Amino acid sequence: MSEFLHMSGYAFYVFTAYAIGIASLLLNVWWARRNLTLAKESARRRLAMRDVAS
Amino acid sequence: MSWAWFHRFGSPPYFYRVAGILVPWFAWPAAILIFVGLTWGLVIAPPDRLQSDAYRIIFVHVPNSWLSLMSYSAMAIAAAVGLIWRIKVGHAVAAAIAPAGATFTAVSLLTGMLWGQPMWGTYWAWDPRIVFELIMLFFFLGYIALRNAIDDVSRADRSSAVLAIVGAVNVPIVHYSVIWWNSLHQAPSVLRVNGPSMPLAMLAPLLVSFLGFTCYFFAVMLVRARAEVLRRERGGDWIREAVAGST
Numbered sequence: 001m002s003e004f005l006h007m008s009g010y011a012f013y014v015f016t017a018y019a020i021g022i023a024s025l026l027l028n029v030w031w032a033r034r035n036l037t038l039a040k041e042s043a044r045r046r047l048a049m050r051d052v053a054s
Numbered sequence: 055m056s057w058a059w060f061h062r063f064g065s066p067p068y069f070y071r072v073a074g075i076l077v078p079w080f081a082w083p084a085a086i087l088i089f090v091g092l093t094w095g096l097v098i099a100p101p102d103r104l105q106s107d108a109y110r111i112i113f114v115h116v117p118n119s120w121l122s123l124m125s126y127s128a129m130a131i132a133a134a135v136g137l138i139w140r141i142k143v144g145h146a147v148a149a150a151i152a153p154a155g156a157t158f159t160a161v162s163l164l165t166g167m168l169w170g171q172p173m174w175g176t177y178w179a180w181d182p183r184i185v186f187e188l189i190m191l192f193f194f195l196g197y198i199a200l201r202n203a204i205d206d207v208s209r210a211d212r213s214s215a216v217l218a219i220v221g222a223v224n225v226p227i228v229h230y231s232v233i234w235w236n237s238l239h240q241a242p243s244v245l246r247v248n249g250p251s252m253p254l255a256m257l258a259p260l261l262v263s264f265l266g267f268t269c270y271f272f273a274v275m276l277v278r279a280r281a282e283v284l285r286r287e288r289g290g291d292w293i294r295e296a297v298a299g300s301t
Binding site for chain 2: 004007010016025028029038039042
């Protein structure tokens with residue numbers, strides 16, 4: 001285990017690279033889902049406004 | 055060959071619905087393959103003879119780099135489809151790809167820096183491959199900035215599509231930069247004429263990871279493209295149905 005964490009002395013570089021990679025994957029998923037939720041909300045508002053107008 | 059499927063995808067309600075069905079079919083394989091690929095690369099794959107464990111950065115760096123090139127190509131093609139055939143879904147797809155593409159490119163550069171420091175002794179080098187990858191990041195960011203700067207969606211679509219298409223010149227330059235110029239960055243070791251030069255124990259997790267990233271790209275792109283399609287629609291009964299349910 002300690003050998004794994006040591007990464008032959010490259011632990012900082014290897015684990016930081018993996019952390020950045022995984023963080024970006026999660027960020028994009030969250031961001032895309034939020035985007036869709038916001039687009040749905042604004043579409044709902046547009047429809048409601050049109051219903052009121054007509 | 056019939057082009058009916060192509061025109062069907064150009065219809066926003068059809069695209070919105072089919073994209074919604076497709077998302078989990080890409081998202082789940084993506085989650086599983088990325089988990090397997092990255093764990094395999096980080097824990098199981100043997101250390102490299104020259105680079106020891108530092109080479110494990112490859113399993114994050116290379117899929118992100120490939121995806122950055124693939125995203126840009128896909129964005130330029132989608133933008134061209136939107137511009138030439140005036141298909142709104144084309145622009146929506148292009149706009150949906152840009153943020154993910156920019157992230158892949160940024161991660162490719164950052165992980166490259168983290169690999170460069172222990173192997174080359176520097177985080178940054180003004181090397182052709184690295185510089186053209188950076189230019190690609192600027193094209194992605196420029197595309198996003200241009201879209202945000204123009205309020206009118208159809209004008210934003212047209213202007214940003216031109217930028218996306220112009221920037222596509224950069225894609226083959228990034229790919230061939232290590233072959234055309236004397237570069238600090240190594241030449242391709244997977245996509246090469248004589249076949250991959252990596253041993254299978256290292257190549258297999260890389261390919262699994264790459265496959266996972268590709269599925270991931272489609273899942274994220276489809277979710278965002280659905281949002282873009284919704285934003286472009288002003289009327290239509292299908293919108294009412296689309297936002298009423300959970301899908």
